[in-house]
Amino acid sequence: MTRILSICLAAGCLFLTACDEPFEPKGPFEERLVVYGLLSTLTDTQYVRVYTTYNPDGFDPFTNVNDKQVGGATISLVSAQGTLLYRDTAITRADQSRYTSDISPYILTPYRPTPGATYRLDVQLPSGKTASGTVSVPDRGSVSVSTVHIVEAPGSYTEDVRLEARISAKTRGLLVRMYIEFEVSQGAVTELKRVEVPSRVRGFGESEIVEATYPTLQRRVSTSSGNLERIEFITFQREAYLTLLADFATAYSGWNIKRKRAYFVLWQAEPNLYNYYNIVNGFRDEISIRTDEPDFTAMDGALGIFGAMTVDTTFYTYRPQ
Helix, strand or coil, rough: HHHHHHHHHHHHHHHHHHCCCCCCCCCCCCCCEEEEEEEEEECCEEEEEHHHHHHHCCCHHHCCHHHHCCCCCCEEEEEEEEEEEEEECCCCCCCCCCCCCCCCCCECCCCCCCCCCCEEEEECCCCEEEEEEECCCCCCCCEEEECCCHHHHHHHHCCCCCEEEECCCCCCCEEEEEEEEEEEEEEEEEEEEEEEECCCCCCCCCCCEEEEEEEEECCCCEEEEEEEEEEEEEEEEEHHHHHHHHHHHHHHHCCCEEEEEEEEEEEEECCHHHHHHHHHHCCCCCCCCCCCCCCCCEEEEEEEEEEEEEEEEEEEECCCC
């Protein structure tokens, strides 16, 4: 018993001694290279941005007003077709509330990645530091509309707009967006307008406030079948579609309105891009505050992301009104 008491007293003394040491919530700082690279079939200009991490004087990162962009890097895109070099450029920063310098990305243009191909991004700094990452671009996909009659005449039926998306086996996350193209005319003025359709609305009704929800990137749920997979659960609420049509008619009251085409846009993200998106956005909710979000990197020798997405569009032309 005496021995146990002695051990407890010794532990207590150590605890009290430790309390005299100042608490430092910031750990040791190590400057790291940060690389953001994305390949997209949506555009013929591909971007890479290179930074270093920074250590703010206090605990608020926004007190740092010097953008830690890295210039003079050699950036290569390597594939089975050969090696292409990015070049540096400057883009005027729209929001200069924190950083006043231009944005200095590296660009590769004109170039679109090949769906299904594998690429390696090599980054070499003047200091000799290097980083690299590899990505496989999703194969082409497609969207088909199971309920064309709802797209054509939503007020005459009770079903939702149902879509089927065929996606690549390389795809981890997908997003399907629906747009309506209108032709509006008044006198000699004729314009084309494109508006995105919400996937859901709440409070649908003349006397209620309508809250619209738009599609976000979601993890695939289908099983593989060859090189393509089939997704059969994508829906756009009929009420959301009707709400958009009513809102557009109100906004252009007095104009002659014609529906011209519906667009169904399929975005496919491979694992690097989806995992980065999921870590950045996955813990956001209205109830809790998470402070244990892990660092994510898809680069060897650096923090950051080298990802790819494939974008395909299906069009539906409305019958003459």
